[in-house]
Amino acid sequence: MESTMFPTSFTSTDGLRLCCYVARPSTNPPRAHVILVHGLGDHGRSLPYRYLTDYLTTHQFAIYTYDWRGHGQSEGARMFTPAWQNVCDDLHTFVDLVQRETPDGPLFLVGLSLGGLLALHYAQQQPDGLKGVVAIAPALDASGVPPLIRWVIPVLSRLVPRAVINPGLDLAHISRDVTAVQEYTSDPLFQTHTTPRLAAEVLKAMSETGAQAARFRLPLLILHGEADTIVRPAGSAHFFAQVSMADKERLTYPGAYHNLLIEQNREQVFADMRQWLERHL
Known part of the structure; x- marks a missing residue:
């Protein structure tokens, strides 16, 4: 069944127009509501x-779902945020918007990569009204970033926060599905650069979110490809081990790369996610 998405927008707390989209089942009322947080x-x-x-x-x-500030069709300097808190505030505004529209339905957060980090960070701070979180290859491990780069990025963030930098993403490691990767990365809205400020804020958020794993209080599902070299599985494994909630599950997929939503085994990933969501309705 093909879904139909209806674009609209909302305004961030600092006045940016952020594009958002809704897709509903074509038959029957929805059983639950899912906010997708992109990477x-x-x-x-x-x-x-x-x-x-x-x-x-x-x-x-x-x-x-919605386009982050500086991403997609949303306003804001490309790949830039003044602070991580602005990104969190944007998600909070969007969650409030969805909750006002769907006050009676279960609401889940599903985040991929950096979106997984944001979903986890947000749920630590603002769990009320959420039924659970699915984090797909969440960006929790900065060990792959050389120490010199980790030192330089905060300096550049202060001196030239909006400069364009290339994080060196290897597109071949996004997924084993070469055709899907080609279509995905040829999207004119897809961006491979970043800015020192965003990079510095992400590194801080990784550290803060990991340090507060024990305070996570919502049902949690983590999905990770075992061959992910973009976001190493060790980060999500460590976070998962620190979560004290009993209602937690972590599934890994042998041979799978980073973006499980376009991986060769994506149908299995989708089924695992759906079954977990259904168990938590």
């Missing part, structure tokens, strides 16, 4: 989220 350089209607949206709406879930 770095991505946007809410890119190929991975279209795949997942089509699957979940077929199974009677309503989907809500």
Whole structure:
């Protein structure tokens, strides 16, 4: 069943217009509502989220997503945020918007990569009204960043916060599905650069979120490809081990790369996610 997405927008606390999208089942009321949080350089209607949206709406879930500030069709300097708190505030504003529209339905957060980090960080701080979190290859491990780079990035953030830098993403390691990767990365809204300020804020958020893992209090599902070299699985494994909640699950996929939503085994990933969501309705 093909889902239909209806673009609209909302305004951030500092006045930016951020684009958002809704996809609902074409038959029957939704069983639950899912907010998708995209990753770095991505946007809410890119190929991975279209795949997942089509699957979940077929199974009677309503989907809500938005383009981060400086991403996709949203306003803001490209790949820039003044502070991580601005990104968190944007998600909080969007969650409030969805909750006002769907006051009676279960609401889940699903985040991929940097979106997974944001979903976890947000749920630590603002768990009220959320039924659970699914974090797909969450960006929790900065061990792959050389120490010199980790030292230089905060300096550049202070001196030239909006400068364009290339983090050296290896596109071949996004997924083993070469055709999907080509379509995904040829999207004109897909971005591979970043800025020193955003990079510095992400590094701080990784550290803060990991340090507060024990305070996580919502049902949690983590999904990670075992061959992910972009975000190493060790980070999500460590976070998972520190979460004291009994209602937690972590699934890994042998041979799978970073973006499980466009991986060769994505149907299995989708099914695992759906079954977990259904168990938590």
